[in-house]
Structures are given as C-alpha cells and as structure tokens.
C-alpha cells in the first residue's frame with residue numbers, strides 16, 4: 417500500500433456532518449458520469465427506466481400488524497412468480513428441495529430432462545410435509561409418515577393397504593401442482609394456476625441479461641440469514657445506495673454510491689427496477705480525499721487482484737481500465753471464461769436488479785450476487801435473507817459442486833462463519849440496521865408512522881410500495 421487514508425472517520429457521524437456538507441451541486445448519475453469520462457456505456461445501462469412510480473410511502477402498520485400476514489399470503493405469495501431455488505440445488509433428475517415462504521411450503525422437483533415441477537408440499541393422505549429442510553433424491557417421493565408414494569410428476573403411485581382407500585386413485589389424490597418455470601438458472605414458482613407466464617412477470621429484465629446469462633453461473637457461496645425484521649423493510653435496505661455513507665463507510669473509497677443511477681420499469685404486469693453504482697470512483701462524499709490510485713489499490717486488495725505496478729492509476733479511467741483487465745484475466749485463469757471483449761462497466765461496476773416481490777439478481781462481474789427474501793412463518797417480525805455469490809462458468813461447462821448453505825441464526829453474524837468471507841462482512845454491516853429499523857417502526861409516533869423517500873436514491877422503494885399497494889389492493 418503506497419497511500420493511506422483514515423477510513424474510520426467516514427463512519428464518524430460528527431465528521432460527516434461537519435466536514436462533508438449536505439448536498440452536491442453537480443452529481444451526475446452513472447451513465448452521465450461515464451459519458452463525461454469518455455468511457456464506453458454498455459447498452460443495458462444506457463437503456464433507462466420508463467416508469468416514474470407514485471410517491472405513496474407505505475405506512476409502518478403494514479410491516480408490523482399481524483393481520484396483514486394472511487392477506488400477503490393470499491395476495492402476494494399465492495399469486496406472484498417467485499424464486500424457489502437455483503437449478504444447481506437439484507442438479508439430477510429425482511433431486512428435490514422444499515421452498516418455504518411464510519407458513520407455505522412447496523416441493524420443487526427436478527422431474528425430467530431439463531424439466532422442473534413444483535407442488536404444494538403436503539401429503540394427500542394426512543398432510544405431512546413431504547420434503548423438509550434437507551434436500552432429498554430418488555425416483556419416488558415417499559411420505560415418511562405412512563409411505564404414500566408419488567412419482568416425480570406428482571402422480572400418486574403407491575398406497576400401502578390400498579384396499580382400505582377405495583377412492584385414493586392417481587386422478588384424485590396426486591400431488592397438487594403449482595406453476596413452475598425457469599429463467600437464468602433460477603427455478604420460479606407461482607401457486608396461482610391462472611396467473612400469466614413467468615416471462616410476463618420479468619418484464620424487460622431478461623432482455624438486459626442476454627449478454628450476462630445467469631444460467632452460466634454456479635453458486636460459489638451461499639448464506640441463509642434469519643433476521644428480525646419484516647421481509648419488506650429487510651429488502652428495502654438493499655433497494656438503495658443512500659445508506660452507504662454511514663452503513664458501509666469502508667466501501668466509499670472504491671464505490672461511488674453518490675453517482676448511483678436508478679431505473680424502474682412497470683407495464684402493469686412486471687415491476688422491475690435496477691441500480692448501478694460505479695466502482696473505482698470514490699464516493700462523492702470522499703472524492704477530495706481519495707486519489708484514483710488509492711481507490712485502485714483498495715479495489716485490488718478487496719477483489720484479490722494483483723497489486724497495481726507503480727505509476728498505474730493516475731486517473732479514474734486508468735484505474736478502472738486496470739481493474740477491469742485484471743478482473744477479466746482472473747476469470748480466464750480461474751475457469752477459462754473469456755471476458756476480454758467486455759466493457760469496464762460489465763467487469764467492475766455494481767448492477768443490481770430487483771423483480772417484485774422479493775428477488776435481486778445482479779448483472780456483470782462487479783458484484784455477482786443474488787438475494788432473495790421470504791417471510792418466516794406467520795410472523796410479520798421475522799424473515800430470511802438468502803444470499804448467493806454466483807460466479808461465471810463457460811457455456812455448458814459442468815458446474816462445480818454446490819457449497820453447503822451457511823445457515824445463520826437471528827443472534828449470529830456472518831463473521832461467526834469465516835467461510836462467508838467478504839459477503840458475510842458486508843452482510844453484517846447491513847444487518848446492524850435491520851432489527852433497529854423494525855424496532856424503530858414500532859417506536860414511531862402513530863401520527864407520523866410512515867417514511868419519507870428520496871426522489872431518486874429511494875425511487876425503487878417508492879416503486880416497491882406502489883407494486884405492493886396494487887397487489888394488496890390497498891387504498892391509501
């Protein structure tokens with residue numbers, strides 16, 4: 417390290433307040449920033465959102481009152497396309513897992529060649545959940561209670577003492593299917609058999625992923641974190657970069673959160689949004705303190721890239737070009753994936769998407785993460801955040817074995833599990849706010865128990881609220 421800066425001061429609220437001021441006169445959003453810098457703008461980033469959501473912030477009662485839980489189950493979790501698992505979780509025919517969302521549970525089965533099926537995870541005899549928290553495999557789904565057995569398409573295939581169940585035939589007593597489809601290596605379900613196809617629910621998103629196929633990725637790290645917060649406020653914390661200033665101060669020298677671009681699309685069927693934040697561009701709050709060279713050194717350290725030779729990184733453009741080149745080399749050396757023709761933006765920046773109700777795929781290699789949120793049980797106070805690190809593989813190459821999912825309980829942190837590495841560290845920073853947000857909602861004066869949302873930096877939360885209000889059929 418040739419340069420140093422005291423990063424801790426950015427986590428000091430007094431310093432931030434006194435030294436940095438409160439607003440910027442000139443803070444271009446991502447694509448404008450790239451254009452000014454004379455850098456290639458990827459077509460996907462230049463394709464801007466077409467939807468301006470209404471400004472109707474959702475009152476806190478919807479996050480707290482248990483009476484809304486059954487309503488959400490009926491109107492959202494039983495009606496919307498949602499990610500149940502990744503294909504690599506059930507790589508072989510006969511493999512299956514449970515997907516739990518609130519009190520609901522679904523059985524996801526690799527049921528044939530390139531075919532996945534999903535069912536209500538409930539035995540037709542006396543209801544026992546067929547698949548529990550452990551993945552299972554085999555050519556029959558056999559209930560552990562009395563051994564009723566179903567084939568991989570859910571057809572009732574065997575009933576012990578069948579003579580005592582004269583009406584229990586496959587036509588009437590097979591597993592009850594739900595809609596199941598895949599996109600980008602993700603298995604989606606929709607319990608509503610009348611709902612439109614998955615493609616409708618994803619809107620413009622797949623067209624932006626044509627050059628970043630999520631199916632050509634494998635799960636390199638996998639975390640499931642239980643959190644004491646409502647699922648909605650849990651995911652809202654990831655819809656904006658506005659919290660970086662005090663929540664992720666150590667990231668400010670290398671990620672320019674103040675240049676974040678936000679985009680929303682909504683055609684009435686799909687509610688999707690995106691944020692893009694540049695890397696190797698010091699955040700607006702610290703731009704006078706951090707040289708491009710320092711940003712580059714920190715970036716290389718964080719991402720395990722070779723330390724830049726002396727003299728490299730005098731300008732932001734040079735630092736970004738070096739980091740992108742080394743990122744492409746890293747992927748080529750690791751798994752033979754050739755990214756040599758990719759834009760700097762693709763290789764180093766953060767491009768995060770969101771599809772209502774609760775899925776976050778990321779685009780590019782800057783942060784190739786994947787999040788999914790689900791409510792836990794019948795409680796409005798608990799949810800599960802699932803995080804994966806999806807690394808690229810060559811088209812059609814076999815995926816490396818799935819790592820064990822690190823299950824992190826309410827009271828535990830990512831740093832309790834060293835194998836979660838950088839992902840766990842950043843997750844911990846976000847988790848510091850979670851329980852306190854939920855408690856703060858309960859502590860709010862009922863006369864003002866709703867948020868105020870920024871016009872651009874929090875526009876995706878406005879959009880999320882708009883989609884939620886519509887799905888729940890609420891009049892505010």
Ligand code: FES
Nearest residue numbers: 539541542559562
């Ligand atoms: S509950 Fe499944 S076989 Fe009895």
Ligand SMILES: [Fe+2]
Nearest residue numbers: 653663664846
């Ligand atoms: Fe965060």
